[in-house]
Amino acid sequence: MRVLKGLQVPRFDSHDLLAAWMHVDAVLAPWLALHKMSRLKLLFSCLPHLKHVVAIHAAITGNVPLLKHLHSQLNVLMVTPYYVVDFAAWSGHFDALVFLLSIRHRGMSAHALSQAARHGYVQIVQFLLRHLHSRSPTAVVAAASNGHLNIVELLCPDYQDTIDDEAMDVAAAGGHLDVVKWLYNRGSRSWRALLAAAKHGHTHVMEYLLGTSHKNWGPVSMDNAASMNYLDVLRCLQNHPHVASQHRAIDAAATNGHFEAVRLLHDMKLAKASVKAMDDAASRGWLNIVAFLHEHNAAGCTLAAMDNAAAHGHLDVVKYLHKHRNEGCSTDAMDWAATRGHLDMVQFLHKHRHEGCTTDALDGAASRGHLDVVKYLHAHRSEGFTEVAIDRASLNNHPEVVEFLVTCGRGRVTSSCAIDAAVAHGNDHLVDFLLTHGHHPSVNALESCAWCNDVEMFEKIYPLVEPSHARANAALEIVAYAASAGHLTLLQSAMRLGCVTTPPDLALVGAAKHGHLEVVKVLAPLYHHRPLAALDEAATCGHADVVKYLDHVAFPCTCRAMDGAATNGHLHLLKWLAAHRQEGWTTDAFDGACRNGHLNVVQWLYPQRQIDISPDALTWAVDANCLKLVEWLTLTGRTHFNVLNAMSCAAANGSLPILAHLVEVYSTWSEMDGMAVIAAAGGHLDMVKWILSNSNRRESIEEAMKAAKHAQRPIVVSYLHTISSAETLDDQAVDDDEAEDGDEDIVDVHSDTSDGGALLEQAMELADDSSSDDGIESEYEEE
Template sequence: MATPSKWKRPRIAEHLCGDIFSHSLPHVSRLIDEFLIEGLHSDTLKEACEQGAPVSDLDFVLARCAPSWDDVVKSAAKGGYVHVFQWMEGLENMRGPWGFVDGWEGASKYGHVDVVKWMYERGYPCRDAKEAMRCAAANGHFEVVKFYHKKLEFVAGSAASGGQFEVLRWLQMAGASLDHVFKDAVRGGCMNCAKLVCEESTQPPAKDVSIWAAITGKLEMIKWLYEEVRAPFDNNTMDTAASHGHLDVVKWLHENRFEGCSTDAMDGAARYGHLETVKWLHHNRSEGCTIRAMNETAANGHLEVVKWLSANRSEGCTKYAMDPAGGGHLEVVQWLHEHRSEGCTTKAMDAAAKNGHLQVVQWLHTNRSEDCTAEAMNRASQKGHLKIVRWLGKNRPEGCTKWAFSCAASKGHLEIVKWLHEHRAEGCTTRAMDTAAAHGHLQVVQWLHTNRSEGCTVKAMSWAVEFGNLDVVRWLHDNRSEG
């Protein structure tokens, strides 16, 4: 169990005005601290989480530092305060920490069974159940060990998917049910684990167990599922094996099973560049492929597969082949231009501009007639590709919209904001300063204030407060009237 919080928030007001002022007017004291304390060391958040600071103080510290979330989670696990983990979970759509994989071992090592229970109930994965249990046992935390023992099936699933046979066998001997971990064992690719689970389980194999074996590409596992387990197979098994390039599995299924495959097999193999698998399917199976094969392998830049499909298959492709290839695969674009007649659409140059591929943009401009749209400069501005924005402005007539300015501002691309201001007439809206403030780009906010007349709305301060950008809040308060 976590001890009462020992956390003391960094304070300036009480040093300036004395303890009596701080205790008698705590709300005023806090406002003074918020105004005067502009930055804190990243270790401060680690200390706050480890010592169980209240949520209001956690927010206060987070707004003033740039933490390493892996270290923060480890510190929180050491401290063992559930409310700290709940606070971090609430941040997952904004600033972090995006998972508590490092929390299990720490909470187990320091005996915080409440944190262990909370992570289990919330469904957070345990990277190494064996190590987590070992940490609890080695440090004498019996309550944690007992919890793990009650949840042996959960631990067994982790052991099976991780190929930890000795741990799995120990869990089974300790009373863990293995009824629902067969898929985990197959997915982990450990034959000994899979055989143990199969021997002890009272449940029939799941319908998709052969598909998981096909993903791993373990031919021995596939044979065993067929010969000993009598697991269900369907054409998705060969489709999956082909998509992952496991040609030996594809061949075995072809020779020993009757389900065959679908066009998804060659489509998938082509998509991921498995040329030898594509060739084998072409010569030995009759299902063929669809236009997705060339479209998607082109999109992924697999030029040799594109060439082979064009020479040996009749399905061809569509404009979609060159459109996403415009995202950077210049050799594929050039080959399609020279050897295919489908062409492309404006999406090709738009995509190349968005993803920062200036050479592709220039080549399409010189060699193709489809042109682009205002989305090219809009998206290049959003992504911060100043060279492309400049080039498009000089060489293309499409221009952009007000959206380009707003997006560049929201992402903090000040140099692009300046260029658009100096070279384009589209301008912007209040959304530019509003979103720049929301994302904490104070320099952009200040520049817009000085150089543009659109201003902002009350959203600027509201969003800056919501996302903890207090330097922006202070500046808006001092320099803008919107409130």
């Protein structure tokens, strides 16, 4: 059960439902396979939030027996605020969808039809259209995007006056020619369709569109086709130059190594190149493109061509440029080649080029451990190296390079970086070698010994660190660190070598905070002023043995002790402090316990009533996503809290059950517009659905749409666009109904007189099976 504790309803950021649910399924599915439904009641009593997760899981996986059990035995489905009907439609499980509708579950929105259309679930689309009169113009776009022509044909009779260019655009982008043809024949003329088809390489769609009588197609960039190596698209544009536009198509093709595209563009005479083409091709090692551009294009290149080719080790390109071009290179060529370890490149440049290098060449090679390059440069070049070479080689733990360079000799050593790094790496041999060659460690080396708890090396190099006051100060810092880390031997060594008689307060406080009782016992007798923070920190971190010892030796504390213990849920220690200390606690105790969801601590503190409850306590409980604590607080101090802040926090965190509870208790529907904006910005899809289903004002939808777009929440934007379009369509339908008399009523899915009795009978049979299990009726059984 412990592995299930962290499961939460995830944020749905794309139309791929199974990908979003994958991590939940990986944990929950094995548990359900092992225990079936026998332990669900126990699971929900221990982890109440999981009833929503399991309900959604049952809908997503189409597990009708589990749905029936959750409904009839555990009464979960009717209390979950999540849109489980939408999830069933989204995942394509018709039987689960029909069952949920048969029990009159209200968790359905226009998103159900849109997602079913997007994924090609014809049976579900037919059912929703036929029996629920679901209206979602964006469903046409969703179906067109994935090429589901049969669904487009189903949907368009309902929305024939509302088909916009977006359906044509997404169909063309997906290469769905049959859908494009159908939409074109229905009157769609999106000028962006040709661009969308070209962008994704769908030449067959381009040919169809350009072959129609319509001529107002938008311009198509050759640059994109060239960068993606869409040769057929380029040929199509060659045949229709009036729709082609380009800036530097040859540059784009050359940069990405598409030789055929470069050659085709050259032959087409529609595109031009700049020096960027050869420069980038050389940098990436495309020799065939470099040679072609040299022979057929007058743009040429710059020094960057050979410099970058050398840096990336493209020797054949460098040789070609050296032979056929006059731009040459700079010292960067050998510097970068040496730094990256390209010995053959360094040798070629040294023998055939005159630009040479700088000290950066040997410094860079040394820093990356290229000993062969270091030796070659030292033997054949006169630029030499700087102290940086030795320091960086040691920092990157290349001891053989360090020893070679030190042996070569550079005179007086001024930096301690090399030996400090050797100490940090624990390389005793290199430390001894550097010591014999005049290198002296600094306080950084002492600190490295402390971090590694290397007491032997610490005692060895401590006397060598200069000046003396620097090592004495370092000893104090190491005492504090060793105490905090619980390294007693290192602590004693630092105190002895540094002649430390009174340790810094941080030493005792750190030891107490991390629960190192033996260290605390060593340090406590050395203090005369008895730091207050020691007992406070021990209590905050729940180290009862340290707290009791410090109390025994008469160390004082403040109210932070109980505040910290409460914040971190240490109830046993909280009770002990209340019984043995007089300092008490503040509102931080209650707020902290709420912030971390410690209901047992809150329930213990509340009857004590030593302080007033903070108005923000409810907000902290909401932020901890602890529904039980929120319920307890609203029952105990209903009128005391800042409810609006708590609701905003729930909306921001996507805590839908908590927000639903707060709205039920406080009846604050007037504030829902702001909550919708917050939830949309956070990408909490079901939260947005729930809020807008109860406060469906057009202004709320528009503001939420702006927030979702700004925060890049595509799935929320898709849903808001769906309901916005549906609302517009509903307004038109109302106008039509008012203009006509005698219209028939909308058929209800629960009506006994609706058409298509087979599907309704199936729904009723599922409902009968569910109710016969235990005789429990739905809370919505009567309207």
